Amino acid sequence: MAEHHDILWAIHADTKISSTAKCAATALLLKFYNPGTGRCDPSFTTIGKVIGRSRRSAIKAIDELKAGDDPWLVVESTKGGSQANTNSFRFRSRTGVTSYTGAENDTGAVIVATGVESCTGPVSDPAHELSIELSKNYEGERRTRAKRLPNDFGLDPGTHEWALSRLGSADAVQASMFRFANHHRAIGSRFVDWTAKARLWIDEDARKPPDRGSSVVAAADRLLNKVRSSDSGPTLTDGQWEPIIARFAKTGIWTKHVDICGNAPPAADCGAPKHLLAKYGLSEEAA
Numbered sequence: 267m268a269e270h271h272d273i274l275w276a277i278h279a280d281t282k283i284s285s286t287a288k289c290a291a292t293a294l295l296l297k298f299y300n301p302g303t304g305r306c307d308p309s310f311t312t313i314g315k316v317i318g319r320s321r322r323s324a325i326k327a328i329d330e331l332k333a334g335d336d337p338w339l340v341v342e343s344t345k346g347g348s349q350a351n352t353n354s355f356r357f358r359s360r361t362g363v364t365s366y367t368g369a370e371n372d373t374g375a376v377i378v379a380t381g382v383e384s385c386t387g388p389v390s391d392p393a394h395e396l397s398i399e400l401s402k403n404y405e406g407e408r409r410t411r412a413k414r415l416p417n418d419f420g421l422d423p424g425t426h427e428w429a430l431s432r433l434g435s436a437d438a439v440q441a442s443m444f445r446f447a448n449h450h451r452a453i454g455s456r457f458v459d460w461t462a463k464a465r466l467w468i469d470e471d472a473r474k475p476p477d478r479g480s481s482v483v484a485a486a487d488r489l490l491n492k493v494r495s496s497d498s499g500p501t502l503t504d505g506q507w508e509p510i511i512a513r514f515a516k517t518g519i520w521t522k523h524v525d526i527c528g529n530a531p532p533a534a535d536c537g538a539p540k541h542l543l544a545k546y547g548l549s550e551e552a553a
Contacts, residue, residue, distance in 0.1 A: 270295050273357050277338055283330055289317040290327035291338065295357065307354055328355070412456040415447060425461055432472040441517040442471045502527070507542055515546040 277283060277291045293316045298306035308316075314324035331339035332355075340356045421429060421443065429439045446467045457463050510521045520530035528535040531548045543549035 270299065270357070273338070277331070280338075283338075284327070286317065286319055286323055287327040287330040289319075290324060291331055291357070293317050294355065305354065411458045413458075414454065414456055415450050415460055419447065419460055419464075421464060422461065425465060428465070429468045432468055437519055437522075438471075439468070441519050442468055444518045502537075504539060504542060507538055511538055511542050511546050511548065515548060 274291060274295050278288050283291075290313055293313055294306060294308075297316060298308045298313075300306050310324040310328070311321045313328075314321045317324070317327075319327070328339065331337065338357060340358060342354055342356060421439075426439065429442070430436065433439050433442060443464065446464055450463075455463075510527065514520050514530060521527050526537070528537040530536065531538060531543055536543075538548075540549055
């Protein structure tokens with residue numbers, strides 16, 4: 267390999283060679299060259315991916331390396347074999363010392379340098395044809411790790427504090443997570459990281475403009491505070507009950523004023539009018 271490094275550093279020192287061509291030479295010599303077989307035959311597309319360039323740029327880089335009367339690189343036909351390995355490349359020093367690597371000629375053209383012996387044996391299998399098994403295994407593992415939303419899912423303390431800062435109140439966080447759980451359980455979602463998904467959901471909720479329902483609920487809370495402090499007794503009209511019941515039907519959040527309204531339906535001490543519970547599908551009559 268010392269000779270290959272010498273050739274590589276000589277290529278890097280060549281002021282006539284572009285940086286892309288030098289990257290291509292580095293990839294061929296250090297990544298794709300097989301010292302055991304003397305072969306290395308990645309496609310132009312593969313070379314491009316490794317050096318962060320397009321297939322067309324990889325072809326131009328190889329053309330630079332094999333250009334001129336005294337090229338760094340010589341391309342020769344493999345005389346058959348896989349369509350992915352129709353040619354091999356041979357790096358050579360300017361003193362005439364040659365070093366085998368390989369690369370595919372995607373155009374199918376046969377280029378043989380004068381004085382360089384052509385390979386005559388067919389290629390039965392590619393030396394460095396990239397396997398897709400790794401990506402398949404990763405995708406399979408990702409699917410295996412993905413799971414449905416756990417029944418006991420909840421935000422960890424740090425995420426909950428962040429959610430409070432984004433949504434403004436514990437009630438808002440609870441409402442957001444109630445809709446989050448209902449939505450993903452209804453469609454059977456599977457994710458590896460449910461906390462990350464919840465953060466995206468909360469962030470999206472935080473960007474939504476406040477709706478009229480929120481102001482109605484706030485008004486209902488103010489009214490209940492007023493009722494508590496009055497001497498007339500905890501009596502609410504249908505119009506005062508409705509936003510409380512509507513919010514519960516939508517979000518699962520009951521009012522905090524349980525001393526006036528009782529506990530959430532279907533609790534026995536729930537003070538909500540039965541006809542309004544039936545209207546929102548929360549009573550036995552509605553069921």
